[in-house]
Every structure is written in structure tokens, then in C-alpha cells.
Amino acid sequence: MNAIDSNAIDSGDTCRRPLVPWRLSGALADLERAGESEFVRDLLDAFLQDTSTRLESMRKAAASTDLDALAACSHALKGSTLLMSADRLAELCRDIEQLAAGRKHRDYLAMVDQLDLVLRETREAMISHAGGLPRHHPPTPDHSR
Amino acid sequence: MRLLIADDDTVYRMFLGRELSKLGFEVVTACDGAGALAVLEDKAGPSLAILDWSMPEADGIEVCRRVRANSDGRYIYLLLLTARDTPADLIAGMGAGADDYLTKPVNMTELHLRVRAGCRILEFEERSRQLFDDAPIAYHETNTSGVIVRVNRAECRLLGCGAGEILGRRVWDFAVPAQVEKGMAVFQAAVEAPNQRMEDTELEMCGRNGDAVLVRLQQNQVRDSHGAVAGLRCTMLDITELRRQEELLKRQAADLARSNAELEQFAYVASHDLQEPLRMVASFTQLLAKRYAGKLDDKADEYIKYTVDGAKRMQQLIADLLALSRVGTKGGEFRDVPLAEVMSDVLLNLSPAIQESGAAVVPDSLPTVFADRGQMTQLLQNLIGNAIKFRNAKAPQVHISAAEAGDDWTISVRDNGIGIAPEHAERVFQIFQRLHTRDQYPGTGIGLAVCRKIVERHGGKIWLDSTPGGGTTFHFTLHKCAPGTDESMR
Numbered sequence: 001m002n003a004i005d006s007n008a009i010d011s012g013d014t015c016r017r018p019l020v021p022w023r024l025s026g027a028l029a030d031l032e033r034a035g036e037s038e039f040v041r042d043l044l045d046a047f048l049q050d051t052s053t054r055l056e057s058m059r060k061a062a063a064s065t066d067l068d069a070l071a072a073c074s075h076a077l078k079g080s081t082l083l084m085s086a087d088r089l090a091e092l093c094r095d096i097e098q099l100a101a102g103r104k105h106r107d108y109l110a111m112v113d114q115l116d117l118v119l120r121e122t123r124e125a126m127i128s129h130a131g132g133l134p135r136h137h138p139p140t141p142d143h144s145r
Numbered sequence: 146m147r148l149l150i151a152d153d154d155t156v157y158r159m160f161l162g163r164e165l166s167k168l169g170f171e172v173v174t175a176c177d178g179a180g181a182l183a184v185l186e187d188k189a190g191p192s193l194a195i196l197d198w199s200m201p202e203a204d205g206i207e208v209c210r211r212v213r214a215n216s217d218g219r220y221i222y223l224l225l226l227t228a229r230d231t232p233a234d235l236i237a238g239m240g241a242g243a244d245d246y247l248t249k250p251v252n253m254t255e256l257h258l259r260v261r262a263g264c265r266i267l268e269f270e271e272r273s274r275q276l277f278d279d280a281p282i283a284y285h286e287t288n289t290s291g292v293i294v295r296v297n298r299a300e301c302r303l304l305g306c307g308a309g310e311i312l313g314r315r316v317w318d319f320a321v322p323a324q325v326e327k328g329m330a331v332f333q334a335a336v337e338a339p340n341q342r343m344e345d346t347e348l349e350m351c352g353r354n355g356d357a358v359l360v361r362l363q364q365n366q367v368r369d370s371h372g373a374v375a376g377l378r379c380t381m382l383d384i385t386e387l388r389r390q391e392e393l394l395k396r397q398a399a400d401l402a403r404s405n406a407e408l409e410q411f412a413y414v415a416s417h418d419l420q421e422p423l424r425m426v427a428s429f430t431q432l433l434a435k436r437y438a439g440k441l442d443d444k445a446d447e448y449i450k451y452t453v454d455g456a457k458r459m460q461q462l463i464a465d466l467l468a469l470s471r472v473g474t475k476g477g478e479f480r481d482v483p484l485a486e487v488m489s490d491v492l493l494n495l496s497p498a499i500q501e502s503g504a505a506v507v508p509d510s511l512p513t514v515f516a517d518r519g520q521m522t523q524l525l526q527n528l529i530g531n532a533i534k535f536r537n538a539k540a541p542q543v544h545i546s547a548a549e550a551g552d553d554w555t556i557s558v559r560d561n562g563i564g565i566a567p568e569h570a571e572r573v574f575q576i577f578q579r580l581h582t583r584d585q586y587p588g589t590g591i592g593l594a595v596c597r598k599i600v601e602r603h604g605g606k607i608w609l610d611s612t613p614g615g616g617t618t619f620h621f622t623l624h625k626c627a628p629g630t631d632e633s634m635r
Contacts, residue, residue, distance in 0.1 A: 026250070030253075043160060046156050046159055047156045049155070050155045072199060076154065078249075079157065080154045080156040083249065
């Protein structure tokens with residue numbers, strides 16, 4: 001399924017239709033309607049950068065069976081996927097977080113691989129939407145150590 | 146208003162920053178807990194923060210705890226924004242000191258409304274802080290150990306110290322050495338008291354330049370959400386000058402009382418001692434008139450007559466003066482006095498004048514008052530006697546009534562006599578002041594002065610309403626019966 005296909009599905013019962021990797025909706029759609037396409041592109045760019053880093057952290061945690069770290073990383077990634085309306089990513093993050101937090105024995109590396117796969121599809125959909133993403137830096141100052 | 150967004154998620158920082166900037170906030174961001182704390186510990190930093198729960202260095206919960214623990218008197222509104230959404234998470238977040246809690250994914254409308262609500266709380270907090278700081282009365286707050294945790298400018302001025310020198314110390318550290326123990330004791334009593342508010346107490350403090358400052362200390366308990374005492378909120382009113390003025394006033398009042406007593410005693414002794422030689426002058430001039438009338442020439446008879454009249458008038462004046470001084474020096478005890486009984490005595494005493502003038506004296510029901518019975522008789526007799534004396538061609542009509550006026554009775558004596566011009570309404574109460582010649586109306590002009598002195602001795606006041614030719618009404622007030630006695634009208 002690609003981004004164009006997913007954009008064609010704009011309503012209906014979410015239980016019956018398969019989850020798409022990503023389509024523009026929610027807060028981002030509001031921004032775009034408000035004429036803030038450039039800012040939406042910045043957000044997509046930042047999301048993809050951030051997500052790559054977090055995926056790496058999840059892979060390391062899964063490899064070392066550090067379930068606390070894995071649950072924490074999944075939780076953190078879930079927050080931004082929800083904001084970006086990346087529903088499939090969000091669902092996978094929630095599953096991994098809940099299983100890891102519940103100390104269930106699973107093949108977490110396989111789950112992270114699946115997440116990686118969906119992330120690639122999501123990235124394609126986002127890039128497709130944006131017509132190629134420029135690299136932007138966050139506009140507001142950070143106070144981090 | 147400055148606002149902090151602390152989130153390790155770049156997308157959230159960007160998104161929220163953009164949205165809240167559009168609402169007019171000056172947005173600062175931090176990507177971890179340590180960065181958030183650094184921003185919030187700056188006194189000029191934001192007073193509203195949106196904190197993610199899961200952050201490196203220190204999570205949102207830890208940031209909340211540390212902000213609340215390190216409060217420097219400035220309130221920071223903390224809103225936790227997290228994907229954790231169980232009731233236990235909410236309790237943990239609010240328990241750590243968050244003011245509000247919102248779950249991800251964020252609904253911007255809801256976030257706007259909650260941030261606005263936070264702004265309203267901060268505005269209210271700022272107004273109350275300004276009120277506290279600018280209040281003209283010294284004000285501080287302590288914890289349960291007596292350590293001052295908050296102090297306003299007025300208290301700094303009172304103690305002659307900066308806030309930094311006061312915060313962290315105890316109230317009694319600023320008391321004069323002899324009052325330190327008292328300061329500790331009243332603090333302890335206030336903390337342990339079952340009531341939130343204690344009786345005010347006075348404490349002598351060391352003010353600026355080491356001067357002693359007497360303060361009235363008011364202590365109120367501050368209780369936490371469980372009802373336990375968390376500290377005291379205290380005000381200190383500088384009463385040094387007030388107390389000095391009170392002492393001065395007391396001394397002046399005592400001096401005045403002594404001076405008045407001496408004057409009254411002088412008037413009494415002088416008038417009493419004048420009576421004897423005057424009696425001799427009067428007796429011998431009367432003897433002279435009796436024995437030599439018609440034996441000397443006409444001029445001599447005229448001179449003797451004037452001498453006799455003068456001596457008689459002087460005797461009357463001295464007698465009246467003595468009566469006036471006796472109001473203060475020879476007064477009787479105060480007790481419950483039924484004015485109806487007094488009225489009967491007065492009517493009996495005045496019966497010759499009443500019969501001679503054809504007067505109708507009509508008393509209403511009169512109350513019992515707390516007074517000197519003899520002086521009540523004198524008072525009513527003077528007023529009713531005047532009402533009969535200062536009559537016109539018509540037979541006198543005198544009406545005596547009583548009306549309640551708070552803790553007092555107002556007694557009124559109304560007549561249909563010649564009346565008094567308004568410009569003389571005050572003068573008639575002065576000693577030896579007369580509005581008519583002795584030929585028109587006899588007297589020395591002392592009766593109403595005696596009335597006023599009697600009423601004032603009873604703590605009341607006396608005045609009149611009148612129009613010339615339209616009669617006069619004298620009013621005076623008297624206290625009701627002593628507590629516990631029957632106040633019913635008789």
C-alpha cells in the first residue's frame with residue numbers, strides 16, 4: 001500500500017479497513033489547511049530524523065533484552081507517532097511497550113524489524129506527500145545539557 | 146508570558162512551540178529534565194511549563210518535585226503532558242506537584258484551554274503576591290519549626306533587614322533578648338492550638354538601628370490538604386507609637402481628672418467659706434435697714450436697700466454655686482432608679498408652683514434608669530420648674546416622655562412656654578447665663594448648668610429644641626438599668 005492509496009481512504013469504520021502506514025490527518029492536516037505547509041514539512045523531517053535514532057535505541061535494547069529501556073523507547077516513540085497520525089507505527093509501539101513492560105517473552109528483535117519495515121513505508125508516504133523533504137533545524141532554542 | 150516546553154521529542158517541541166507562539170507566548174524549549182530545571186530555576190524564567198513525563202536526565206515527575214521543593218516564593222504552573230494515561234499515572238503526576246495533566250496525542254483546543262486556565266491562576270497568584278509584598282502591614286509565613294519561609298517588604302522595613310537576612314531564621318530571633326522565650330512560647334502555642342486563629346499577642350522586637358519595636362502579633366495556622374498544621378501565617382503591627390500615645394493620653398486624663406477635682410473642691414470650699422462672712426454682712430445690713438429706715442435721709446434708705454438686695458443675691462449665688470459643685474463632689478451612688486417614683490417626688494416638691502400657675506404636668510410611663518436618685522430629682526425638678534416659670538399668658542402644659550435609643554433612654558420635657566431663640570440654645574446651659582432680667586423672671590442662671598452637669602456625670606447628653614413663642618422641649622439621655630435588672634416601664 002502506498003501513500004496515494006491511503007489518502008484515497010478518507011472515512012469509514014477503522015475496524016474494517018487495514019491500517020495505512022501514514023496519511024495526512026489530524027493536527028497536521030489542520031496546519032496544512034491553515035497554509036502552514038512549510039512547517040508541516042519541517043515536522044515530517046524532524047519526525048523522521050528522531051524516529052531513526054529512536055529505532056536504533058530500540059534495536060539495541062531488544063538485542064540486550066533490556067525490557068525497561070525497550071518499553072521506555074517504545075513509549076517515547078509512540079507519543080510522536082500519535083501526533084503525526086502514523087497509526088500503524090503507533091500500534092506497533094504500543095504493542096512492544098505493553099509486552100516489554102509486562103515482561104513477556106517475545107522475539108523483540110523481530111518486532112523491531114517489523115517496526116522498521118513500517119517506518120520505511122511511512123517514510124515513503126511522508127516523502128511522497130511532501131514532494132521530497134528538506135533538512136531543517138528546529139526553530140526554537142533548546143536548553144539541554 | 147514566557148512558557149517552557151520540555152520534551153525529548155523534537156516533533157512535540159516544534160509543534161507545541163509553534164502553536165503556543167501563535168497564541169502570544171514567548172516559548173522556550175528544553176529536551177531533557179536537566180535543561181528544564183535550569184530554565185525554571187532562573188528567577189526571570191518562565192512561570193508556566195509543559196513537561197513531558199519521560200525525559201532523559203530527570204523525568205517530568207522529578208522536575209515537578211524539584212520545582213516544588215525549591216520554591217523561592219515564585220509560583221510556577223506545571224502541566225504534565227504524557228502518553229501515560231492510567232489513573233495511577235495521573236495520581237503520581239499530580240502528587241509530584243503538577244497543577245494539571247494532559248495525555249498525548251494532544252488535542253490543541255484542550256491544551257489551549259488548559260494553558261489559559263493556568264494563566265488565570267498565575268495572574269491571580271501574581272495579584273496575591275503583589276498584595277502580600279505591597280501590604281502596609283508586616284507579614285510572614287513560617288513552617289512548623291518557626292522558620293520564616295516568606296516575608297513581605299513591610300516586615301523587612303519593620304525589622305530593618307533585607308528579606309535574605311530574615312528568610313531561614315525564626316521570628317523570636319528578632320525579639321529583644323528579654324522576649325525571646327515569650328516569642329518561642331507563643332509560636333509553639335499557636336502551632337499546637339486546636340483553633341486556626343490565636344489571640345493576638347504583643348512582642349517587643351529589635352527594629353532598625355537596634356530600636357525596640359512593640360508589635361501586635363497575629364498568628365494563624367496554615368493547614369495542608371489533610372488538615373494538618375503546615376505552618377503559621379503571621380502579621381505584625383507596629384504599635385510602639387500607639388502605645389506611647391495611649392500612655393500620654395492616660396497621663397493627660399489623670400491630670401485632667403485631678404485638676405477638675407481640685408477645681409471643684411476649690412469652688413466648694415470657697416463658696417462654703419464665703420457663706421459665713423456674707424451671712425454676717427447680710428444680717429447686719431438687714432439690721433441696719435430695720436433700725437434706721439426713715440431716720441436718715443432718702444439717699445441713705447436707698448443705699449441700705451441696695452446693700453440688702455446685693456447681699457441677698459450674693460447669698461443665692463453662693464448657694465447655687467455650692468449646689469453646682471456638689472453635683473461632682475457630693476453625688477450619691479448609682480443604682481436602679483424608677484423615674485416614675487422620682488416624678489412623684491418632683492410633683493410634690495413643685496405643687497405650690499403648679500397650683501399657683503394652674504399648670505398641667507403630664508408624665509408618660511417612665512423607665513427605670515441606672516442613676517443617682519437625688520440628682521434625678523434635682524434634674525427633673527429644674528426642668529419642670531423652668532417649664533412652669535418661663536410661661537406666657539397661657540396656663541403651662543408640661544409633658545414628660547421617654548423613648549429607647551440603643552443602650553440609652555431619651556427623656557423629654559416639653560412645654561408650651563415662651564421658647565428660646567436658636568442662637569441661645571447652647572448659652573442657656575452655661576453658668577450664670579440669663580436671657581431675661583431678674584424683674585421679668587427671677588433666678589441666678591445656674592439651674593440648666595446644674596442639669597447639664599448632672600446629665601454629664603451620668604454619661605449622657607442634654608440639648609433642646611425650641612422656637613420662640615412655640616414652647617421648648619429639653620431632651621437628655623440616661624443609661625438603661627445595670628445588666629440583669631428589670632427594665633420594664635413603670
